[in-house]
Amino acid sequence: MRKIIFILFVFLFVNISNFANEIIYQDTIKQAKPTKKEQFEKSNLEKNKKLNDDEEFDEFEEFENLDEKSSQNDDEFENLEPEENKELNSNKQCKNMDEGISDYLLWILWILFFTVMAGVFVRFEILRNTRAIFLIAGILLMGFYRGACPCPISSIQNLFLWIIGEDINWQTTVWFLALIPITYFFGKVWCGWICHLGALQEFLFLPTKVKILHSEKSQKIMRIIRKILFVILIIQLLMTRTILFDKIDPFKVAFNLFATNTTAWILFFLMLISSLFIYRPFCKTVCPIGLVLGWIAKIPFASVIGQNGDCRACSICNNACKIRAITRDDKFSKLDNQECIACGECLTDCKKNAISFYKKTKIHSDKIDLKKLN
Ligand code: SF4
Numbered sequence: 001m002r003k004i005i006f007i008l009f010v011f012l013f014v015n016i017s018n019f020a021n022e023i024i025y026q027d028t029i030k031q032a033k034p035t036k037k038e039q040f041e042k043s044n045l046e047k048n049k050k051l052n053d054d055e056e057f058d059e060f061e062e063f064e065n066l067d068e069k070s071s072q073n074d075d076e077f078e079n080l081e082p083e084e085n086k087e088l089n090s091n092k093q094c095k096n097m098d099e100g101i102s103d104y105l106l107w108i109l110w111i112l113f114f115t116v117m118a119g120v121f122v123r124f125e126i127l128r129n130t131r132a133i134f135l136i137a138g139i140l141l142m143g144f145y146r147g148a149c150p151c152p153i154s155s156i157q158n159l160f161l162w163i164i165g166e167d168i169n170w171q172t173t174v175w176f177l178a179l180i181p182i183t184y185f186f187g188k189v190w191c192g193w194i195c196h197l198g199a200l201q202e203f204l205f206l207p208t209k210v211k212i213l214h215s216e217k218s219q220k221i222m223r224i225i226r227k228i229l230f231v232i233l234i235i236q237l238l239m240t241r242t243i244l245f246d247k248i249d250p251f252k253v254a255f256n257l258f259a260t261n262t263t264a265w266i267l268f269f270l271m272l273i274s275s276l277f278i279y280r281p282f283c284k285t286v287c288p289i290g291l292v293l294g295w296i297a298k299i300p301f302a303s304v305i306g307q308n309g310d311c312r313a314c315s316i317c318n319n320a321c322k323i324r325a326i327t328r329d330d331k332f333s334k335l336d337n338q339e340c341i342a343c344g345e346c347l348t349d350c351k352k353n354a355i356s357f358y359k360k361t362k363i364h365s366d367k368i369d370l371k372k373l374n
């Protein structure tokens, strides 16, 4: 209980300071940079003053047209932005991109470096225990420090927009593109070890005896919902050619305690409450990254987790796997690598060392016939 209160306290404290920072940031920008309209009005005032001084009454007619000109000029000012800034602003999702595209890219490269590191750590029992540290670092750095901006989900959407011919900064697609080979060689360690969105849900989860949506049927329905939402997301991107998800992203609300619309708040509370009783509900029901990275497990020689001949059907791994990638019925124990987040819990808990990493091949099986073991 004390642990939960402590986590909630840290959560609230960092959120409030983030919110305060946001207000200070906005005020500083306002004070430092007068808007173009303000600049134009100021120059008009100076012009008017000069004309009054010179008593050039004949030019009054020109003043009457100033308002009209002013609105025309406002439009012109829109085009006055330097080319570089214009490029940066296209499909810009958050203020962190103001820091410059090279710093943004450097930040992404660090994240990818730690993802590869996690891919190595999960293979060694002694290093596997550091997963919680990776997850906390993900929450603190990518979540609270960066205010969940940029978000990996924007990266996959940007990639899609780029494919359909939108003018997108290629740097914003690097995050997701690099996760494809990393997942191929190390498994979905991004989800299990680094992602701040997944980590937040994981820490909120309270493993109680009351299990909600735990049955195989419910899990299947959640997977179907995720696929449907993915199709809707693609259709929305095709139709609007803009990233609208950002406006309702519950994680932006979670890490900034700020939203511009009611839907975002509703989704945030839904995510918050469901995460208490369902392990990673957003990952299971919504996230397009988890879905697409899961498909990589189908590619030949991809890194997968599997049970071997030493399995004694004791069901310890079934209980260890909170994401329900390992399921069993009377006949089979199945390991669904599309759902596996490479957390390594099953590898640690299995005392027979019957679970290990493999390269996906035709002879490798995700299914163990329990009757043959007895
Ligand atoms: S499924 Fe999505 S939200 Fe969940 S851990 Fe993976 S990338 Fe993050």
Ligand code: SF4
Pocket: 305, 320, 321, 322, 323, 324, 325, 326, 335, 339, 340, 341, 342, 343, 344, 345, 346, 347
């Ligand atoms: S099968 Fe489950 S417990 Fe094992 S590594 Fe994958 S997600 Fe973790």
